[in-house]
Amino acid sequence: MKDLIEEKSTNEKNKVSLKLRDEFISIAAHELNTPLTALTLQLHLINKLLPEIGSLENAKGKTIQNLAQSSAIQVERLSSLIENLLDTTRASTGKLYIERKKEDLTEIVKKAIKLNEIELENAKCTLTIHLETSVYGEFDSSRIQQVITNLLKNAIKYGAGKPIEIDLHVKNSVAKLVVCDHGIGLDLDSKVRIFKRFERASSMKTYAGLGLGLYLSKEIVTAHGGTIKVESKPGSGSCFIIKLPLYIN
Amino acid sequence: MQNPSILIIEDEDGIREGLGLSLKVGGYHVLVASNGREGLDILSQITPPQLIFLDLMMPVMNGWEFIENIKNNEKLSKIPIVVISAYSEQVQSIQSQGFLKKPIDLKLLYQTAKEWCEVI
Numbered sequence: 570m571k572d573l574i575e576e577k578s579t580n581e582k583n584k585v586s587l588k589l590r591d592e593f594i595s596i597a598a599h600e601l602n603t604p605l606t607a608l609t610l611q612l613h614l615i616n617k618l619l620p621e622i623g624s625l626e627n628a629k630g631k632t633i634q635n636l637a638q639s640s641a642i643q644v645e646r647l648s649s650l651i652e653n654l655l656d657t658t659r660a661s662t663g664k665l666y667i668e669r670k671k672e673d674l675t676e677i678v679k680k681a682i683k684l685n686e687i688e689l690e691n692a693k694c695t696l697t698i699h700l701e702t703s704v705y706g707e708f709d710s711s712r713i714q715q716v717i718t719n720l721l722k723n724a725i726k727y728g729a730g731k732p733i734e735i736d737l738h739v740k741n742s743v744a745k746l747v748v749c750d751h752g753i754g755l756d757l758d759s760k761v762r763i764f765k766r767f768e769r770a771s772s773m774k775t776y777a778g779l780g781l782g783l784y785l786s787k788e789i790v791t792a793h794g795g796t797i798k799v800e801s802k803p804g805s806g807s808c809f810i811i812k813l814p815l816y817i818n
Numbered sequence: 819m820q821n822p823s824i825l826i827i828e829d830e831d832g833i834r835e836g837l838g839l840s841l842k843v844g845g846y847h848v849l850v851a852s853n854g855r856e857g858l859d860i861l862s863q864i865t866p867p868q869l870i871f872l873d874l875m876m877p878v879m880n881g882w883e884f885i886e887n888i889k890n891n892e893k894l895s896k897i898p899i900v901v902i903s904a905y906s907e908q909v910q911s912i913q914s915q916g917f918l919k920k921p922i923d924l925k926l927l928y929q930t931a932k933e934w935c936e937v938i
Binding site: 599602603604605606607608609610611613614617618644648655666 | 832905923
């Protein structure tokens, strides 16, 4: 009886601690977002105005231009990290907002690829794309784009510069999207853990990140009535497989 | 011809200045207020602007209260309002013509301003 009471008390304490943690993350993310909004606008404006100055043809001018562009990319990265933190607290409180409407999944995948073009190029990963055309369903395009971007970024990060493949096809009114890399791969334990909050397959000492991308991807895919899983072997790369129903109300 | 005018209602100095400067560079006449009450004061003294960019969480008078205050005013209720917020879910509870998510992308800001200022 005493053990049961103690266990209940520990569970209650854990729940309170988790709630406090989520509240802290939400407040911290919002506070970080405020100066970031100002910084983003200022950097975008600098990048817009710099080419109009006209005295940037010398080496120093070009360096300033490169620095401003690079700063804007880093600010966007920071913004995406903060957005992931905000989404995590939304998901844990059931407030991850999904606005679904009739969209072509093929076009969403193409947009996500385009957004990650520079990173793919920098990582020297060749990308093979097989996309079935006109894959219509009810999707929140920005959320699905977020999922594909997460998978692509992971493939780049853990893919060791090797080729990446994206495949989209439809069978029995279900869209199957597969993103494969040929990098470090995952062991059995990691395959289960990686879809949980703040979980990472690799050591922080080797690969940076908050461990939220796949958790959020799973939440978004589930909210669309779909599934996400990974097939992987250490040293042989990973394939993330998403299935999304294509029903339209 | 006069430049289209836009009122920005935002309590954070850095964001207000960033938005103001960006829109001025884009060729707009910009008015600024740091909360809904200041926004109402400005609106009572000028010809209605073509567009209002409205933050939601502000001291003195927040964005929800600002909209509540102008909704029965025949002249002011016709001004298009684009809400600027970090939380897309907040916009579900508000009647506005548009939404820009913080951090705000400059291209989207110009696109939105152009869209609404051309409509009028």
